[in-house]
Amino acid sequence: MTGQAxxxxxxxxxxxxxxxxxxxxxxxxxxxxxxxxxxxVNFRSLxxxxxxxxxxxxxxxxxxxxxxxDWDSRGGALEPDAQLSPQPEPGIGYRPxxxxxxxxxxxxxxxELIEKLVRTERLSIYFNPVFGxxxxxGDLLEDFLARVADAALGRIEPELKKLRNRFELQLxxxxxxHVAKGSLNPRDAEYADNDTLNLxxxxxxxxxxxxxxxxxxGMFSTLAGAVFGSAEARAKRTEEPEESELxxxxxxxxxxxxxxxxxxxxxxxxxxxxYDTFEIGVQPDNIQVIRSMLLWVxxxx
Numbered sequence: 065m066t067g068q069a070x071x072x073x074x075x076x077x078x079x080x081x082x083x084x085x086x087x088x089x090x091x092x093x094x095x096x097x098x099x100x101x102x103x104x105v106n107f108r109s110l111x112x113x114x115x116x117x118x119x120x121x122x123x124x125x126x127x128x129x130x131x132x133x134d135w136d137s138r139g140g141a142l143e144p145d146a147q148l149s150p151q152p153e154p155g156i157g158y159r160p161x162x163x164x165x166x167x168x169x170x171x172x173x174x175x176e177l178i179e180k181l182v183r184t185e186r187l188s189i190y191f192n193p194v195f196g197x198x199x200x201x202g203d204l205l206e207d208f209l210a211r212v213a214d215a216a217l218g219r220i221e222p223e224l225k226k227l228r229n230r231f232e233l234q235l236x237x238x239x240x241x242h243v244a245k246g247s248l249n250p251r252d253a254e255y256a257d258n259d260t261l262n263l264x265x266x267x268x269x270x271x272x273x274x275x276x277x278x279x280x281x282g283m284f285s286t287l288a289g290a291v292f293g294s295a296e297a298r299a300k301r302t303e304e305p306e307e308s309e310l311x312x313x314x315x316x317x318x319x320x321x322x323x324x325x326x327x328x329x330x331x332x333x334x335x336x337x338x339y340d341t342f343e344i345g346v347q348p349d350n351i352q353v354i355r356s357m358l359l360w361v362x363x364x365x
Contacts, residue, residue: 072158073097073126077167078358083140084147085156085362093362095152096159097126098139099173100359106350107187112198112342116187122177123359128162133173135180140361148359156362170356178351191342194335195219198342209339216335220328227328231321238313 081100085093100123107116125139190199190208195215199208 073163073165073358075165075167075170075358078165078170078356080360081148081150081357082152082360083142083362084149085153092365094157094159094365095360096139096363097161097163097165098123098359098361099126099133099165099170100140100142100357101174101177102354102357103174103177104352104354105181105185105346106352107201107344107346108350109342109344112189112191112344114189114198114201114344116201118201119354123361124173126163126165126358129164133176135177140359152360153362158360159363159365165358170358174353174356178348178353181351182346182348185346186343187345189342189344191340192338193340194338205339209337212339213336216332219335220332223328224325227321227324231317231324234317234320235314238310238317241313 082095100121102119102121104117104119107114107118121142122135122138123140123142124133124135124137127133187201189201190203190205191197192208192212192215195212197208197212197215
C-alpha cells in the first residue's frame with residue numbers, strides 16, 4: 065500500500081498544520097502525525113526579582129492504539145526557522161498507523177506536558193553572592209562578570225585610597241628626614257671639600273625621590289600595578305652613603321606598597337570572578353496552553 069492510498073487522520077476540534085519538507089527529498093517522504101502544543105511559561109522568583117515569560121512549543125509523536133504519548137520522543141521537534149503550512153505538500157501521502165486520538169486525548173496530552181515541565185524545566189541565570197547580583201535571562205557570562213567587576217572595583221576603592229595616602233605619607237616622612245640631614249638641600253649640607261660632588265649627590269637624591277614618587281603613582285593608578293609596579297630595572301652606579309640610605313628607604317616603601325597592592329589585587333580578582341548558577345523552576349499555574357495542533361511531519365517512507 066502506498067502512502068498516497070492511506071486515509072488522513074482527522075481529529076474533531078483540533079487544527080492541522082504541516083511542517084514544510086526539504087524539497088530535495090520530498091518525493092520519498094510521507095507525513096507522520098505528531099502532537100504540537102504551543103504555550104507560555106512564566107518564571108518567577110522573589111529572590112531574584114524576576115518575572116519572565118517565554119512563548120514555547122513542544123512536540124511528540126502521536127501514539128498508536130492505546131499507547132501513551134512520550135513527550136521525550138520530541139516528534140517533529142521544531143527548529144527556530146521551521147515553517148508550518150495550513151496545507152500539505154502535493155505528492156506527499158500519509159504514514160499508515162492505528163491512530164485513535166480525540167480532542168479529549170489532546171487535552172490530556174497538554175496536562176501531561178505541564179506535569180513534565182514542572183518536574184524538569186528550569187531557567188538558569190547567574191548570581192553573585194557577594195553583591196547579590198542576578199543576571200537577566202539570556203545574559204552572557206562575560207557581560208554579567210563585567211558588571212560584577214565594576215562593583216568589585218567600587219568595593220575596594222576606599223581601601224586603595226587609604227593605601228595610597230599611607231605610602232604617600234611615608235614618602236613625605238622620608239623626604240623630611242633627608243631634608244633635615246641635608247641630603248636633599250645643598251645649602252644645609254656640610255661637606256668636607258668638592259662642592260661639585262656635593263651638588264651632584266643632592267641632584268641624584270632628588271631624582272631618586274622623584275622616580276620613587278612616579279613609580280608609586282603608577283602603581284596606584286591601576287590595580288594591575290600591584291603585579292608590575294616594582295618590577296622595573298634600576299640603573300646601578302656608585303653612590304654616596306646618604307644616597308644609598310635614601311635609595312634603600314625608598315625601595316622599602318615601594319616594596320611594601322607593591323605587596324599591599326598585590327594583596328588588594330588578589331582580593332579584587334576573587335570578588336570580580338565570583339558567580340553561581342541560579343535555577344528557577346515553574347509551577348502548574350505558570351504554564352498556559354495557547355493551542356494544541358495535529359502536526360504532520362514529513363519523514364522518510
